Amino acid sequence: MITSLPKLLGATVVTLKLLSLSLFFGLFIGLLFAILRLNKNKIINKFAYGYSYVFRGTPLLVQIFIIYFGLGQIEYFRSTFLWVIFKEPYWCAIIAFALNTGAYTSEILRSAFQTIKPGLIEAGKSLGISNKIIFYKIQIPVAIRQSLPAYGNEIILMMKGTSLASTVTLMDLTGVAKYIISTTFKPIEVFIVAGSIYLFMTFIIHNLIKFLEKKYSFN
Amino acid sequence: MELLAFGKTGWGDELFIATLMTIAVSITAMLIGFLFALIFTPLKLSKNKFLNLIGNSYTTVIRGVPELLVIYLFFFGGSGAVMFVASMFGYNEYIEINAFITGSFAIGIISGAYSTEVFRGAIQSIDKGQFEASQVLGLKKFVYFFRVIMPQMLRLAIPNLSNVWQITLKDTSLISVTGLVEIMRQSYIAAGSTRDPLFFYSFAAVLYLMLTFLSMKLINRLEIKYSRGF
Numbered sequence: 217m218i219t220s221l222p223k224l225l226g227a228t229v230v231t232l233k234l235l236s237l238s239l240f241f242g243l244f245i246g247l248l249f250a251i252l253r254l255n256k257n258k259i260i261n262k263f264a265y266g267y268s269y270v271f272r273g274t275p276l277l278v279q280i281f282i283i284y285f286g287l288g289q290i291e292y293f294r295s296t297f298l299w300v301i302f303k304e305p306y307w308c309a310i311i312a313f314a315l316n317t318g319a320y321t322s323e324i325l326r327s328a329f330q331t332i333k334p335g336l337i338e339a340g341k342s343l344g345i346s347n348k349i350i351f352y353k354i355q356i357p358v359a360i361r362q363s364l365p366a367y368g369n370e371i372i373l374m375m376k377g378t379s380l381a382s383t384v385t386l387m388d389l390t391g392v393a394k395y396i397i398s399t400t401f402k403p404i405e406v407f408i409v410a411g412s413i414y415l416f417m418t419f420i421i422h423n424l425i426k427f428l429e430k431k432y433s434f435n
Numbered sequence: 436m437e438l439l440a441f442g443k444t445g446w447g448d449e450l451f452i453a454t455l456m457t458i459a460v461s462i463t464a465m466l467i468g469f470l471f472a473l474i475f476t477p478l479k480l481s482k483n484k485f486l487n488l489i490g491n492s493y494t495t496v497i498r499g500v501p502e503l504l505v506i507y508l509f510f511f512g513g514s515g516a517v518m519f520v521a522s523m524f525g526y527n528e529y530i531e532i533n534a535f536i537t538g539s540f541a542i543g544i545i546s547g548a549y550s551t552e553v554f555r556g557a558i559q560s561i562d563k564g565q566f567e568a569s570q571v572l573g574l575k576k577f578v579y580f581f582r583v584i585m586p587q588m589l590r591l592a593i594p595n596l597s598n599v600w601q602i603t604l605k606d607t608s609l610i611s612v613t614g615l616v617e618i619m620r621q622s623y624i625a626a627g628s629t630r631d632p633l634f635f636y637s638f639a640a641v642l643y644l645m646l647t648f649l650s651m652k653l654i655n656r657l658e659i660k661y662s663r664g665f
Contacts, residue, residue, distance in 0.1 A: 273601075273647040274640040275620060282640065285626065286633035372499070378503030383612065390503050403512035411500045418499035421526035 220396050220406055227392035228413055234306075234378045234388060238313030239371060245314060246321025253326045264322065276377050279316055284308040284384045285403035319376045324370060328363035329355065359434045362404040368425030372418050391412060438629060438640070446625045450505035453621035454642055460617060461604045467543025468603065472550035479555050490551070497548035502541075502606050509541040512614045546603040553599060556583065556586070557592040567592045570632050597654040601647055608643070618642050 252264035271279065287293055287302055301307045332355060340350040382391030393410040397403045471493075478490030492587035497505070521530060525645050535575040540617035561584060569579040599625040 220564045224661050231501070262634060264639040270640070270644065275605040277608045277611070278636055278640045278643060281619075281623075282633065282636040286636050289631065289633045376499075376501040379503040380501065380609075390507070391499055393504060393506050397507060397511045401511070401515075403515070407504065407512070409502055411496065414504070415496065415499045 218401075222404075222408055223392055223396065224389060224410055224413060227389045228417075230381075230387060231375070231378050232392050233391040234310060234313065234381055234386075234416075235371075235375050235381055238310050238317060238378070240312035240316035241310065242374070245318025246325055249318065249328060250325035251320035252314065253322060254329055268319040268322050271316050272323070276312065277383065278378055280309060280312040280380055280384055281350040282283055283312045287432060305381075305386055307383055309378075309386055313374065313377060313381075316377065318368060320370050320373070324363045324366045327367075328359040331362060332358050338426055357415060361429075364425060364429050364432070368421065371421050371425070375414070375421065436572050438460060438625075438631065438634060443598045446621070446629075448475060449621055449625070450638070450642070453466070453616055454646070456535075456605050456643075457604070457617040457646070458653055460535065460542065460610060460615070461600075463539040464546050464607065467539060467547075467605050468546030468550045468599070471547025474558045475547070475551045476554040478557070479551060480558060480616045487503065490571055494551050497545055498552075501572035502545055503612070505614065506538070506541045509537045513537045513540070529596075534610070534615040535559065536614045538607070538615050542603060542606050546599055546604060549599045549602060550596065553592050553595040556595070557588045561587050564588060581585055583646055586661070591656050593654065593661055597651065597658075600650060600654065604646060604650065605643065617665070 237418050249267055252260050253268075255261055255264075283302070284305060289399075293299065293302070302312075306413045335353055336358065337350055340354050378388060379390035381388045382394060386392075388397070389410055397406045400406070437449045439445050439450070441451075475490045475493050478486045479494070481487055481490070514530055514537075517532060519532050522526075565583060565587065568585045574583065607617060608619040611617060611623065614620065616624075618639050622635040626635040629635070
């Protein structure tokens with residue numbers, strides 16, 4: 217139990233890297249698609265809806281497998297410069313995670329944008345503030361505050377999602393835990409150690425979000 | 436399309452059976468989850484601090500740990516645990532548990548944690564007067580729970596349970612690591628033997644989308660049924 221701890225802690229770094237990178241890219245994707253969802257053009261709107269529907273309606277495992285095993289099959293794709301990125305399981309996993317969390321984030325942000333009181337925007341307009349500044353200085357900050365609790369859940373879900381990286385040969389926390397279990401046949405001990413590390417991360421994320429919620433509360 | 440032909444030449448029938456397997460595992464897991472929720476929801480609502488702690492730690496641990504880790508625990512530890520119990524009764528042969536049972540049990544425990552939270556929330560948002568009124572009327576506990584609380588709770592719980600169902604359905608794809616032949620495993624086998632992973636994994640995605648779409652339609656009808664009068 218104790219001997220497995222250093223290995224598992226080392227693997228936690230991989231998990232954290234995967235998590236932070238995919239959240240970083242996912243946030244941009246989410247923001248982009250949330251804005252597209254609010255677009256009045258029906259085609260753009262439907263496209264953004266389709267994106268979030270497909271990525272939320274299929275398991276993350278399928279998405280990783282399509283990106284990692286599937287895309288390499290296209291001959292033409294392998295000759296482009298993108299292949300440098302897509303041949304690495306590490307980047308494939310991050311791309312899959314980012315697209316997945318992006319879909320959920322876009323839904324969270326969209327509902328946050330839609331629940332902003334029209335009075336706030338009207339107030340900005342009557343003060344003669346330009347639309348662009350209203351968007352960046354009023355709508356985005358308010359929407360971020362609104363979506364913090366839901367986004368906190370999404371971060372925790374994504375942290376659990378990174379465990380799927382172990383299916384594409386990456387040695388993250390779950391991957392190493394599985395390796396130790398299958399060599400020592402001590403599933404319960406390893407589960408307790410690895411599970412506690414995950415729970416500890418959940419605890420930290422949960423409290424961080426709570427802190428941010430308090431800091432940015434309206435009162 | 437040849438790849439999807441039924442019979443020996445294509446993978447159509449195999450994938451069809453695999454889809455049925457996914458549905459079977461999801462439903463079994465969901466039901467096991469309900470059983471767990473039935474045990475742990477009262478614990479979470481109980482005033483006893485110790486019982487409360489048990490209920491809370493179940494939902495916190497399961498919802499804070501990756502599904503895959505739970506599945507590995509059951510996959511590697513399941514038969515060991517069963518053999519340990521069997522050895523206490525004097526049975527010392529090797530027991531191998533069916534992948535279907537381990538898989539649906541692992542997913543069931545996960546889905547149970549989410550269901551517990553949903554039921555807790557639903558019961559807590561029922562008006563207090565309803566509980567008091569049924570006590571005043573002297574209803575038996577059984578009648579009071581099934582006739583008064585349950586219908587109101589279901590109305591509030593169904594929209595959230597549909598989310599739990601979606602999560603459960605998608606989580607079943609993870610059981611493929613234990614070798615149970617459901618959609619994901621079958622696509623893996625098909626992709627391996629035809630060297631056409633892009634097609635088969637995309638097809639698997641379509642199958643999952645179809646399942647989530649159809650189940651949403653069904654659940655919407657349930658929702659309408661249970662919200663009569665509101």
